[in-house]
Amino acid sequence: MCTDCFENNMMGFPSQDNYNNFIRILDEKVKSQKMKINTSLENSNSILGINFRTYVTCCSCGENWALEIPDHSNRGYFLNQQGIEIYYAKKNRHNRNVKRNGLFILTLILILVFYKCT
Numbered sequence: 001m002c003t004d005c006f007e008n009n010m011m012g013f014p015s016q017d018n019y020n021n022f023i024r025i026l027d028e029k030v031k032s033q034k035m036k037i038n039t040s041l042e043n044s045n046s047i048l049g050i051n052f053r054t055y056v057t058c059c060s061c062g063e064n065w066a067l068e069i070p071d072h073s074n075r076g077y078f079l080n081q082q083g084i085e086i087y088y089a090k091k092n093r094h095n096r097n098v099k100r101n102g103l104f105i106l107t108l109i110l111i112l113v114f115y116k117c118t
């Protein structure tokens, strides 16, 4: 991270205007050759030839950034490698909690049905 790229990760874009402003800044950095679109990372991370992220590399510090475009409830992100690891660790923890809560509720329903029938 340096002043030529971005000094902070963005864990999500709160609004479309926020995202549009960010894209304008990123576009200026790419046009002024401070940052470049990294197609080799895009190709290595594509699923069935489709990539849902854009990768950008800082020409000054070499930091790789991943941009995920906001889509409905997904607020997208712009993260470096460390940010990606934190983001997906949080997401996996959240998914585990949702599964655990779902299993607890299902167990509770089965117990209630069992006692109602006996």
Ligand SMILES: [Zn+2]
Pocket (backbone or CB within 6 Å): 001, 002, 003, 004, 005, 006, 058, 059, 060, 061, 062, 063
């Ligand atoms: Zn940089």
